[in-house]
Amino acid sequence: MKVDTWFSDDPAADLAGNYGRGQFLEATWAVLRQAQSIKSSTVFGLVGPWGSGKSSMLQWLQRKAEAESDLPWNFVRFNPWDFQDDASLQTGFIAELSGAFESSPLKKAREALSAFARSVAPLTSIAGFLGVDPSHAVEGFAKLLDGDRSVARARAALEAALEEAEVPTLVVIDDLDRVSADELLLTLKLVRQIGRLPHVHYLLSYDEQTLIDVLSHTSLVGRSSASRARDYLEKVVQARFDVPALRPIDVRALVNLELAELSTSGTIRISEADAARFSSAFFAFLAARLSTPRAINRYFAQVRMVSPGMLGEVDNVDYLVLSWLRTAEPGAYALIQRHRDELVGAPYFGGSRTDDAESKARVAKWRSRLIEGGTRDSEVEGVASAIGFLFPRFSYLWSSSTSDSEPAKPLRLAHESYFDRYFSFGLPPEDIADAVVERALSDLAAGEAGSSAVTLVELAAISNADAVLEKVARGLERESRSSRELFDWLANLWSSMPAKADAIRPGARLESALSARLRTLDESLVTVYLQSLAAHVSLLLNTLDTALRPQRGSEFRLLESQTRMVRDVVRQELLREGSSPSAIRSELRPAVWAWSRLDPSGFSDWFEAQRIEHGDLNALGFFVQSYVTLGAKRAPYLSYLDFEEASKFFELDELRRTYSAEILTSPELSSDRFEGPPDTPQNRVDVALASLRIEPNPDSP
Template sequence: MRPMQDVASTCWSGLGMTSESGLPRRSRRPGVSLEHKRQRTGIVRNHGSMSEEMPRPRRSFREWWLFIWGYETQAPGEDRDEPSREQDDGAERSRSWFTDDADPAVAPKHGRADFLNRAWEIIDEARAQKFSVVFGLVGPWGSGKSSMLDWFRGRAREKSAEHDATDWNVLTFNPWDYPDASALQLGFFSALRSSFGSSKLETARNLVSELGIAVAPLTAVAAAWGPFDPSKVVENSARLLGGNRSADAARRKLVKTLEQAKTPVLIMIDDLDRISADELLLTLKLIRQLGRLPYVHYLLSYDESTILDVLTRTNLIGSDEVGRARDYMEKVIQVRFDVPQLQPDDVLELSNSALRELGDATGHSLGEEQMSRFSTAYFRFISPRLATPRSIRRFFAQARLLSPRLLGELDLADFLILTWLRTFESGVYALLQRRRKELIGGVPSGRSRDASEIARESEKARETWEESLRSAGTRQEDIEPVLSAIASLFPRLADALNRIVEYPTAEPPRIAHDEYFDRYFSAGISERDIADSTVRKAIADTESGTGEKSVAVAQTKLGLLVVRALTVSKLIRAAEDAAIVGPATYAWLTKIYNEDLTHTEPLRSTSRIEALVSNRLREMPANVAFAALDAIATAGGGILVATTVSKAIYRPQQRTEALNLTSSIQNLVTASLRIAIIAEAATAEHMSWPLRNAALAWKDVHPDGFRNWLLDEKSTRGDLAALGFFVRLSQTMGSRPSVRLERVDLQDAAEYLDLGELKRRYEQEIAAVKAIEIGSFTDTPDTPQNRKIALLNALKTWEV
């Protein structure tokens, strides 16, 4: 912390000014910061969660006034343990990727060196200029103005090449530092006073104090004292206020003194576009009417669109009078320097550099297909919003939320596009989460629509989404690129809008997939999720024979207990990708399959496991396939054996190979199903729904084996009992599913049983049986009595 000066001097120099004489500098905090949005300005800018700086706390007028008169030994808001400027410089030199602090080293980069050098040459010409000049550094938020001010400050510290030239006195006045107009006015004169730091300018400092007090409202002075009335305050106030309070007189004396001193002063004013309308008018008035002193020059930094917007909110200019607001600023600013925009090549260079840094830091990379999608997105709608160095930093700083732990867990192109929305359209980012149900999933298939119907539906969808985007805070000119971004992520929306996008798929791990959507918004693996890498490692360890000691296997088994459906889905995909052959892997899948068979939900993982195993059986040699099937049978998977073999012996596509159905595989099917029937204590008439479906497959895979079992059932339980197997059933859905009679398949039964003999044997019962209605539109339950009646009715119609 700097040494304390005399109270009168410190009172003015401690107001957050920066000067060549060692006065305190503006504080800029390194690191990530949330943007401090000031509601009192009435300006709302969607700048996401990263901002250029976190301003220090604004000090109250009363704090400053008490400090002026010696009742505080330290400037309000100053940290007693504040590091030295040298320490601050060291911190700036080690600035990390996410800092948004001003950095003079980057100011001349990206084609701006000539602009800065020429601008400084013009500013430096005012060094010997008696008449005050106000320069304006004009550029949008985030264009690098603060870094340029620091660069100018560095140039001003350099010694002039001219022997008779007087060095600049440079300081910074930041109106953002002050809580209200009174404190701001006091701070402005503090800035002026601190600019005359040498002993030979003591008269000028005192005259600035007189001028400041002369124009300070007495009500503000009274408010500063509050309930205090110490004798020292009364004495000092009487001394200053009892003299000539004429602002004009004080200013004339000050002008004369400064004309004689010929000391060039450059006051840099930053954050002018962050203060309220009243504070802005006051600052401009102070500069134009009171601060235009001999050899005192100003460099104002601001975003013109914001300044004009604020001015139109004042009574002086009037609502929507942008032209008048611009004329007003032209009266204040004599010379303006417009910050050059980044060229497309510069934006591309910065973006590529940031992508490389992101890859180095996280290990993520864009594959060929992902790179194609992201490149299209970048040039179509991302890059136009990356118009300033700050916007580029903000975007890629937000992308750093991508953790190395998510390597292989997300689609990087989708993540970056979503990050763009999160950074620049936070309202849309929240909207997507609310619209989850209508966004996830692939393009609906099997629809037939004519061109006019497609046009009507797409126009309606567009109107609906445009209204939603406007409600989410998207500006009208940004609606089209934002809609393009969302459509590139979600094929269902692209289809609804009748848009053509690259790779319109909802396959894992794309954001449009139901199992991955939430992962993109949490940017991590939640407790209701399991990492794909964990499941892949579990499959690999099981294939290699180390599954019993594998941590990944243990984690996957835990996932089966906590989030079963999700874990099974990932396990099946991992097994598909790994082209599994190990018996232990098939045994593990069989255990999962058998557990799911006991569930009553209409949709289960069993069909997906059946598809996985049958596809693998088609791809494997007969001996390897037999080993896999034997492992399944040994694990109690007779149902899975019969079902998958029946599917694998057929080719779903012309180029697909079919399983070579050897006698060994046929015998294995028969043996495993007989074991399953015994284990379930099932009969031809009464067996579980999955076992019955497997038995139906059995008769196609190994007809002789099925016939022998059926004849065993006939000899053990009777003709009608054996015939009962051919009663086709249907199962209802709901919390309590029931089995109903559908039909009796006598054509199929005739291949295994002598139906003519059965009809003669039960002739009397057939004649006496009552009629029964069975079928899809009846609710006749499957009971032993109903089944017998259905069989007798069917035999009645059988023609020998």
Template sequence: MVDAHFFNDEPFLNDEGPDLLGREQYAQHAVELLGRVRAQTETGVLALIGPWGSGKSSVLGKVIRLLQSRDGHDTWLIAELNPWLYSDLESLTAALFSEIRAALPKGERWSEVRQKIGGFGQAISPLGKLTALAGLDSEGLIQAFSNRISGDTSASAAKRKAEDALRQADQPVLVVMDDLDRLTPDELLLVFKLVRLVGHLPNVYYLISFDEQTLLDVLQRSDLVGNSEARARDFLEKIIQVRLDLPAFRERDAAAMSTRALNAILDSHGLSMSPGEERRFSEAYFRHLQDRLQTPRAVKRYFGQADATLGSLAGNVDLVDFLIVTFLRTNEPGVYRLLQRHRAELTGTSIDLARHRSTQQPGERAERWRSRLRGAGAAEERIDGVLHLLALLFPTVQKDLGNGGDTKAAAQRRGIGSPDYFDRYMVFGVPDDDLPEAAFDQALSQMAANVPGEEADELLLRLREDTHRITRRIEQRRSTGSQVPAAVLLTAMADAYGQLSAEPEMMGLVSGDMSLQFLARDLLNDLPPERRPEVLAAMASTPDGALLATRTLHRATTPDNDSTEHVQTTEDWALQARDAVAEQITQHLTPATGRPAEELSQMDTDLIWMWRYSAPESLRLWLLQRLDNGWEPLPLLGKLIRPATRPFPLIDDNVLAGLDAMFSLDILYTRLDPVLQSSHSPADSHQASILQALREHRPTTG
């Protein structure tokens, strides 16, 4: 695949590739037409007409190369004149003759022709203009003035001499002038005056190019034509003898050029599209993008922007999402800026999103987006198309239009609709607080091979600081069938469990440790059953790890909608894991047995609560032994039961169920009976509140 040249204003693709638009054939037609015009008239003006960006400059370049490749009598001399550089007729005229002279061959045969043409230009140019163009010093200026006084100063005579010389040379000269539609009205009239009057010379032909409607608009702003399109067209007809209308840029042409440009980008970045990505991009292109890519320049500009910013994003974003976002950034910059302002709503992380959805119908939500797009500068006739492009990117917008939207699929493909990947599309790279996909995969490979590496260290650091995103990305790897080192990750997660610093998500309802727990459950289920006990035991080797191991075992063996206090399964692996984790918890709590219950740490009480999930029978026996050996029940409860936060009660049904699993409520109330019956309230207010709550929940029998 020949690479596309995106970053210049030359022909869209280089000459080594296929002529997708038939421009070579059209240039050949223009050359043949020039020959026919030359056979019928001494001079003439031809106009290459087409919209901006349609490839006029490309065709002009091909015409020039074809003419220059001819030999002998058919050889054309080429003079390219840029009228933008000159603001008055005198300067423009001198420049014309200067360019014509420069185009003539340097041989002796042409010296007289060059002299006569220079004499004509000198005769009609003021000395000041001539001096500026020729770069004369003061001595040269005096000599030029002297020559003009003493010689034949008649412009008509000078013109006749130039005409005779050009006829005798019998060599056609083509003066090429591009982009006349970008001149001001006064500048444009100067060019036409030059072409039709001053520069009307034998064997000198003109090929000019412009966008017709733009040129007519410019002419209508001039005093000569006035605000009349009909007069402007009549004026053009007097100037131009032959029109060369550039062939229309068909949908087939746009599709072929876009396909070749896309393939060039994919090749240069070492990428390819899956069938699913091809379907998604085809839908976006033929339904929405194609209408905006109506000229070769528009195609080149769009894919040039994509090529310029893909760089470090290759492999780190969804390619189709990237191409759609690039289209919006290129053609709808206001809409592109709108995305950042509504990031939370677009990615489904807005606190107000659920409220809006519950109070508004899909039609109302869609109209809200249309209003935003108008405010962002989208033209009215394009609003629905832009809105549907947003729906291809964001599941939330898809839902607002009344259709289903798969948020999980957006995350799996690293789409902009995922909060984990949105920022990559805004900063044209992977932010510093993110981990590139290659580094992420390398970290998992290092962990699987038990090989130390910077990537693995970075992943574990981010697991503590950016828990939600890292766990989701690991889940994405699992869901797509990628190999994930479950056992190593579980051990690493257990080591990091007590050091999580990520802020809660989902309106504060999902903490970092909850995200870790759900991932740990899935990873444990990925392991063969016979490996699970040893991995859970390894996780429980530290107090923090024991907490995660117990929660993981409980979630893996208890249905999500089951509030069972402890493991109910009878599978061998689960029974082995329960005993192994309980043994580790016992070891972690051994130092606490030598201290009073009042001196239990927060970790100690957390381990006691977690123990009930795995092996409540052994926990109950252990606690009763502690009570028999000196721990007081009320101070122990003061540590186990945390102070209530309004409006939640200090002891509810869940707390009672936990106490029953740990002590048996009958035994607990029997042990506490003396203080429950006592009329003296404990000095510790928290313990007093616990006693009062227990009195209120005490069974009437038993």
């Protein structure tokens, strides 16, 4: 398919014989050639569904007819769409025939046609056609008083003139299935009762099912009488040419050709992974609906609407599937936007999604929505499969399954941060292109901290912090270079993110990316990293803690000098904090725990000094576990004493004996560990004492 005509639905004769249809056209032409020598009028039917290429085939046949020099066809095209009412339709039909009879052999036939037209056409309309003043047309009324005898004489004269000329005429009527019921019935009557003339043949192009449906709504056939409509059609059409359906191999060839053009033009670049996912979608639900040249053409015309700036900013396969829904199922396309909250995000795993009454009701609701939106009942499953392909949450609802283990990964339509891109055909105002983020990281890695890309990312982070930080984390995985400027900027960006009590934080995503980067750095860059993050202790310790965990095939260790550097950084932070072990703020406490794991001796020295300065009970309070309720606005609360960690620094039985009075008078702990007291220094001490009272002494009989 030519790139410069992808937007057009015009016939294309050059393509008509492609994809297994060349032999069909040659066979059709051979039959039409035989009709040239036949005097009696024949009506042929070129039958095929909408979009199957009938108009292109008619154009091919016309070229073939014009190229035959030994006995050329007198080729006439008549389109019922060109006329607004029955009178003009009848007049137009005769006018087209008259225009075909302009050559010298048919001059006599043209005059006879005019006489015949006056006997059968409405007086006023035919008068205008013949150039006669309508006010004088009534003068010819007396000539019609003889009724059929007058019409018969005029028709006989016309037939005699055509027999004498012996010029084969082929009248082609395209798009017959697109006119109204009355217009269709009139056209068929004109062909069957008026147009059946010697050496005048007809080629009607139509979708049979549509024609039968339309005829079933006429008074002649009767409502919903499909069999009678078919019988009537068979009386009109003597020979039919059924357009071969595109074979599956032809459909695949056309689609592959279009995809190749998309890649070549740079509209969408299809990777091997994309090709595998698109193939899955194609065989699951696309192939059944991309069965005609027009369907394929219309589909890829929509695909090409993507903005050049969106290249690499959306998932290619999701965009291809959504474009099909926009083309073939606009109602479903609108439903996706209207019900985004039900679709975006991870599926609700756990329990059956189709057996329980609630899930069945939701499936039934979506089925009703699709049908009300214009989806045929027979197409609901295919459309649902397409929506499920895009949204794993919907797939799990509809069929209790999902093929994607990471349903909300970036660039996908199901990801909240990328959903709007697909429907705005560009980046929403508050969004930022992933390419800009990657360019900013590249500039920073090269030491250019003040580039325009860096500034754009910083501005975007003000209004869309979560999305930007996630994109930065992903971009960091692709940018292999490192620099002090990069580490400084990442640390400042991380610290500027608002704190949220969420299980999945963009900040955690960046920490993971930085931990992975740490494991690849040489010794000098590790030192640069530690220096850059010295002012951001939580980020520094969290990333170090993850990087130092054993991983198969690789090992990361700090030099002794680097461990001392970390120790100094933490001690300075705790000194600035000025807090006792039970009073360390909740944001810093996880970092101190991380320090205890990566520098046990340094943590032990600090803790013993704190124990001496603030006492056993305050120091013991450090080991009380704290929690936050996800999504809740309440402050962190306390749960219980971590006996395993506390026993590394205390003899717990000795504490029970020493502080027995305090233990007996300590407040009762809630039986529900998720409803503990707020995280305060005194509550930490109270929970530690109460835990010692409840926890049994392992040495007691």
